[in-house]
Amino acid sequence: MGRRPPPAPPAQPPRVPSTEQLLNQHRDALKVRFPLPEAEQLRRRGGRRAAKMVLPVLALAVASVLLADPAWQTRDYRTSVADRRQLTLPDGSRLLLDAETHLQVRRHLRSRQVVLLQGRARFNVQHSAWRRFQVDAGPVHVRNYGTVFDVDRQGDLSEVTLWRGEVGVRVDGSDAEQRLKPGQRLLAQAGSLSPPEAAGPDRADWTRGRLQFDRLPLSEVLRILQRYHDRPIVLDDPALGTLLVSGVFDADRAETAVALLPDILPVQLQTAADGSLHLRARD
Structure with a gap:
């Protein structure tokens, strides 16, 4: 009898990038937002002494950026009547926009955010251990934990339906977060979250x-x-x-x-x- 192959090594947990790696990844964006003084300006301000002062100032600015997590890129997407559109984001996440839908995708240094202004979308999110994915629909905020879910916005009221994984839903006026299990849906608006209930498979048919x-x-x-x-x-x-x-x-x-x-x-x-x-x- 042949020898059995050695067991596969255990899967390694995803590595969380260090601050230095984050800075290297987004160095160009940071340079645009926080340009360094030109050499001539440094000489006028005191030569080497001024140059040395720039480093702690830059470090403080970078720390502030990482803490505030501003959007450094925003893209706008719309669909018209009877039109559905699929998007693939740079991180590999896939979005399917229903007809008459308008949303914005905002890329942050430490997070990923979608603002659903109108309509309905399916979110198939690529997991990231260090960049959370969140959908904002007016007063309703849906936080993803690696999953597939729908958000249907109707003014300030939104219906959230989970198909795979886990999401947390919270609304303006409350810090409480309601977790959904696969096959559940809820209605959410400012100050109000309905209890989760079973979502029939027919609610997924719009994608086809x-x-x-x-x-x-x-x-x-x-x-x-x-x-x-x-x-x-x-x-x-x-x-x-x-x-x-x-x-x-x-x-x-x-x-x-x-x-x-x-x-x-x-x-x-x-x-x-x-x-x-x-x-x-x-x-």
């Missing part, structure tokens, strides 16, 4: 352009369909918003989905002169 509704209020259904429809969808009677909708629709055919609503609900659909679609109670 498939919209599945299971007894979802009509007002919420129309909000979602509007992302994929280039004409305004108006609910003339807000009381109709509580009607429950169940069904599976194609996001790329949102107009067909709206046209089917009178077949499953006591509503009628009319097109106004400006092209907007109006839902009202059936006569």
Whole structure:
């Protein structure tokens, strides 16, 4: 019998870079933000003595930068109606933007931050032991612990759904952080976090352009369909918003989905002169 191969060495934990390594990695960015005086300026200020004074001043500035963790690069991304877009960040994290979504990716020295201004996105985050990943959606803040999750922003209210790993959610007005387990979701707004509840697998279908509704209020259904429809969808009677909708629709055919609503609900659909679609109670 052949000899068994030696066991594989145990996996080594990720090494946390030292301050010197961080400085080397971001030296160019620091030079732009904190330029050193020119040689002629140093001579006018006292030659070698002034040059020696620059070093502690620079060290203090660098320490301040690392502590404050300012953004040194910000990029803006938008999607239009019925458009989904995938991004790969420099750290390997992947983002999928739903239609009608606007977000900013901000690169910091010690952290990674995404500001979700509008819409919905899927975050597949590459783990980093020393640069945390956080999503800010108005008053709602989602901290990643190496995971896959969705954030759906609706004004100051956001829905957070976790698919893999772990996230912590906190809101303005409270220091408490609510942890989610895979397959859970919650609603969050300033001063309020709903208890986590189970998230059905249908909530992940939007990434494939498939919209599945299971007894979802009509007002919420129309909000979602509007992302994929280039004409305004108006609910003339807000009381109709509580009607429950169940069904599976194609996001790329949102107009067909709206046209089917009178077949499953006591509503009628009319097109106004400006092209907007109006839902009202059936006569």
